[in-house]
Amino acid sequence: MRTVWRICVPIAITEVxxxxxxxxxxxNAGLTLTGVVFVAGSVLFALAQHDAKGSWPRRRSSPERGSPSRR
Structure with missing residues (x-):
């Protein structure tokens, strides 16, 4: 419900x-600037996730199908 109030309602009010x-x-300038800011933010976020050893965080591998699960 918070998504509706924070995102959809301001858009609806603006449209009304x-x-x-x-x-x-x-x-065109606004779309270009928005794209540049989005890409820059994505790159900065990815670099912030980079750990101090210089390696990227590893994804947890999911168990293969058919293999017994560990408990």
């Missing part, structure tokens, strides 16, 4: 009070 419904919210 918009004068021109055919005009996009962002132009």
């Amino acid at each position: 009070f918009s004068r021109d419904l055919t005009r996009p919210w962002l132009g």
Whole structure:
């Protein structure tokens, strides 16, 4: 329910009070800037996950099908 209130409601309010419904919210410059910020944030987040030894965190391997599970 919090997702609706935090994401969907502000979008709905903006759409209700918009004068021109055919005009996009962002132009070319805004879309480009948003993309650059998203990629930069993704790279910074990936680098923050990199541990001090210089290796990337390993994914836990899931048990193979048909093998007995350990308890």
